Amino acid sequence: MYDKSFNDIDINVHDYDIFLKIKDENDIAVSRQMAKSFAQKNDFSLADVTKIATVISELSRNIYRYAKEGYIYIKKKETEPDKDILIEIIAYDRGPGIENVERAIAGGYTTSERSLGLGLSGIRRLMDSFYIKSEVGKGTVVVAEKRRRKF
Amino acid sequence: MRTKVVPTIVLYDYLIVPIQIELDDATIEKLQMQLLNEISERKIRGIIIDVSMVDVIDSYISFVLSETAGMAKAMGCYTVICKIQPQVALTLAQMGIKLKDIYTTNTLEGAIDILNQLD
Numbered sequence: 135m136y137d138k139s140f141n142d143i144d145i146n147v148h149d150y151d152i153f154l155k156i157k158d159e160n161d162i163a164v165s166r167q168m169a170k171s172f173a174q175k176n177d178f179s180l181a182d183v184t185k186i187a188t189v190i191s192e193l194s195r196n197i198y199r200y201a202k203e204g205y206i207y208i209k210k211k212e213t214e215p216d217k218d219i220l221i222e223i224i225a226y227d228r229g230p231g232i233e234n235v236e237r238a239i240a241g242g243y244t245t246s247e248r249s250l251g252l253g254l255s256g257i258r259r260l261m262d263s264f265y266i267k268s269e270v271g272k273g274t275v276v277v278a279e280k281r282r283r284k285f
Numbered sequence: 286m287r288t289k290v291v292p293t294i295v296l297y298d299y300l301i302v303p304i305q306i307e308l309d310d311a312t313i314e315k316l317q318m319q320l321l322n323e324i325s326e327r328k329i330r331g332i333i334i335d336v337s338m339v340d341v342i343d344s345y346i347s348f349v350l351s352e353t354a355g356m357a358k359a360m361g362c363y364t365v366i367c368k369i370q371p372q373v374a375l376t377l378a379q380m381g382i383k384l385k386d387i388y389t390t391n392t393l394e395g396a397i398d399i400l401n402q403l404d
Contacts, residue, residue, distance in 0.1 A: 163309035166341055184341065184372040188380070191343040195310070241381060248352075252344045256380030 145207060145224060152208040154194075162194040165206050173221060176210055178282055185260040186221060186280055192253040193225035193276060199246060201229020201273065211279070219282040220262075228273040235268050290315045293323060299331040299400055300324070301393070305338045308346050317353045324362045331400035332357055335393065337368035347382045354386035363388065363403050365396040 147153050152172055154165045169190035173183040190206065197204035204227025211220040232238050241255025254276075258264040261278040268274040290312055294301040300323055306312065323329060334350070336342070342350075354364035365388040369377075377384075390396045 159310050163307055167307070170340070181372040181375055184370075184376050185379075187341045188343050188376050191341055191345075195343070195345055248345075248348060250344045250348045250382060252380055252382055256344055256382070259379050259381065260376065 145226065147207070150207040150209040150224075152206070154206040154208075155203070156194045156197040156206060157203045159198060162191060162198060165194045166191040169208060169223075172208055172210075173280075176219065176221065176282065178221070178280070182280060182283065186223070189223065189257045189260050189278060189280075192257055193223065196253055196274075197225060197227045197229070201227035203227065204229065204273075220279050221282075223261075223276075223278045223280075225276040226273070231270040231272055231274055232266075232268040233270055235266060238268075239264075239266060289319050291319065293319075295327060295329070296397075298327075298329055299333060299397065300327070300329040301333045301335065303335040303338070308339060308342070310345060313346055313349045317349055317356070320353055321356055321360070324357055324360050330362055330404065332362060332364045333393065333396040333400070334364065334366045335368055336366055336373070337370065339373065340370070342369075342373050342377060344380065344382060347377065347384060351385040351387060354384075358386055363400060365390060365399050367391065367393055367396045 152168055154161065154168065156165060166187050170183055170187040173186045178186065194206060204225065207224040209222050211222050213220060237243050239254045239258055242251050244251030257278055262281045263279040265277040291302055291304055291306065302320065320332060357364050364386065366384065367390045369389065388399050390399060
């Protein structure tokens with residue numbers, strides 16, 4: 135199903151709680167709402183629910199704007215042995231890819247006229263872990279995780 | 286009058302815009318056009334956008350809000366955003382987003398005070 139030579143992350147749809155196809159502008163708001171409900175259901179704090187919903191909004195828009203079509207995967211993970219609860223988000227597309235990934239995640243740079251260029255850098259700041267792989271002409275994968283905080 | 290995406294209230298020559306709907310990309314773009322039309326048609330000198338009901342303000346929504354404020358400014362109109370939720374403020378700050386050309390307050394009264402001082 136996926137191009138494994140590009141995508142070294144093995145994505146199995148069945149492992150994920152939410153699987154969204156982004157191909158329409160409305161899908162940005164839909165994915166944001168779904169991520170928000172999912173984080174709420176898993177008892178994330180209001181601040182972290184907002185961060186997760188914002189991250190999904192940025193990722194979905196990037197897919198819609200640059201790749202036209204792509205996928206968002208969301209799942210709940212439990213780490214062993216500390217039993218931390220995490221939400222893992224993957225955004226995957228087979229769009230044009232990013233020419234200079236480092237510049238893109240540094241922030242303040244954009245190839246779009248109507249943008250702040252803070253999407254990817256913002257995601258990195260809002261999440262606990264962030265991984266990106268992009269190849270020109272092949273596509274982009276972003277993997278990000280948010281840990282549930284114990285208060 | 287054109288159809289509005291957000292019902293607005295005119296108070297003196299200020300326009301109060303309570304956003305109580307989900308801000309998706311198409312909606313925020315329509316709202317921008319609506320506000321510019323209202324500024325021009327109703328001789329508005331100050332816009333107050335109440336975002337207390339808005340759960341997510343991402344980089345694009347921020348961009349369009351700032352852009353709208355810049356356009357309003359060019360038309361002689363100041364923009365104040367009031368009642369940003371704490372978790373939204375936290376997210377915006379952590380992402381490094383600055384709302385350009387926008388004044389912010391925590392109350393509607395504060396927003397009116399700012400606009401009165403600017404006049």
